[in-house]
Amino acid sequence: MEHGPHPAGDHTAGGLLAVPAPALALLLCAGGYLYLAHRARRRNPSRGWSRWRTAGFTTGLALLAVALLPPMAAHAHTDFRVHMTQHLLVGMYAPLALVLGAPLTLLLRTLPPARGRQLSAVLHSRPARTLTHPAIAWLLSTGSLVALYFTPLYNTLTAHPAGHWLLHAHFLVAGCLFAHVVAGPDPAPARPGVRARLVWLGAAIAVHAVVSQLIYGGLWVDVHAPAAEVRTAAEIMYYGGDIAELLLAAALVTTWRPAPRARLAAPPPGRVFG
Numbered sequence: 001m002e003h004g005p006h007p008a009g010d011h012t013a014g015g016l017l018a019v020p021a022p023a024l025a026l027l028l029c030a031g032g033y034l035y036l037a038h039r040a041r042r043r044n045p046s047r048g049w050s051r052w053r054t055a056g057f058t059t060g061l062a063l064l065a066v067a068l069l070p071p072m073a074a075h076a077h078t079d080f081r082v083h084m085t086q087h088l089l090v091g092m093y094a095p096l097a098l099v100l101g102a103p104l105t106l107l108l109r110t111l112p113p114a115r116g117r118q119l120s121a122v123l124h125s126r127p128a129r130t131l132t133h134p135a136i137a138w139l140l141s142t143g144s145l146v147a148l149y150f151t152p153l154y155n156t157l158t159a160h161p162a163g164h165w166l167l168h169a170h171f172l173v174a175g176c177l178f179a180h181v182v183a184g185p186d187p188a189p190a191r192p193g194v195r196a197r198l199v200w201l202g203a204a205i206a207v208h209a210v211v212s213q214l215i216y217g218g219l220w221v222d223v224h225a226p227a228a229e230v231r232t233a234a235e236i237m238y239y240g241g242d243i244a245e246l247l248l249a250a251a252l253v254t255t256w257r258p259a260p261r262a263r264l265a266a267p268p269p270g271r272v273f274g
Contacts, residue, residue: 022068026061033057033103039110049106053185057101063094068168077164080225084233085240090168091141092244095175096183100251104186120187129190134200137181140174142204145211150220178204183251194256201252205245212238 033054040049066072067089075082104123108116122128130136148154148167157163180186182197191197215221216234223230 019069019073023065026065026068030058030061033101033106036106036110040106043110049109050102053101053106056097057103060094060097060099060101063089063097064172067094077158080223080229080233081236083158084236086168087171088236088240088244091171091175092241093247095172095179096244096248096251099176099179099184099186100255102185108187123187124189132177132181132188132190134181134192134196137174137177138200138204140170141178142207144170144174145207149211149215150222152222155222155224179248179251183248183255185255194252197252198249201245201249205242208241208245209238212241 037049037054040047067086072082072086076086077083104119108119111119157167180188181191182201184191212234215223215237216231218227218230221230225233
């Protein structure tokens, strides 16, 4: 950990696209989801589409807008505390809200039957099962923090605008994968039982706590930022991560549905049990 000022790097390249591109992408996602929700209601008015799911997905997009647009996006390049706040929004809070919007279920309800079968086949494919395995999702979302903050990787990526966006993409995709595996309402053929998911969630909580404490103590951390910034960022990671993981646990309880129990066979007519 260096105690000098955090190098801002040259972020002027591609600056013209720094605001319009993510804003346009978020607007397109919001418009597409709302259009599909409207189609789902028109196709099956009695079944409709949950407004809570719509609210969840749009909340996720709003959190991404806060994280990826000014003023936060501009300050995240030069202040490690703002970067950590951005990390939590993009990698933990927004993914949970997006996943609770059940976008895959919405697609399956609105696609033509042939396209729906193709999407189902993709979801049941071996690559999809591998990618949504809890160990892979945990490694990408939580295990990658060790490589990011305890090697030169963070400094290398944040020295260039493209590296920043690559980091955001990783946080978002990995966060969505982990939230989907733990508590997603969308179909997941390889999703384990509740006990196993609680174990993986507990492992994520433990790693977040250890990483944030090591960052706070300045042990092995490789981040070019003033020590005071690093300590405050570690506190943001510790407490903000705890809240996000509690919300994920609550979502797991909310979306969990017990497996139907087999009905007991009816006794033969005339047989009396004493």
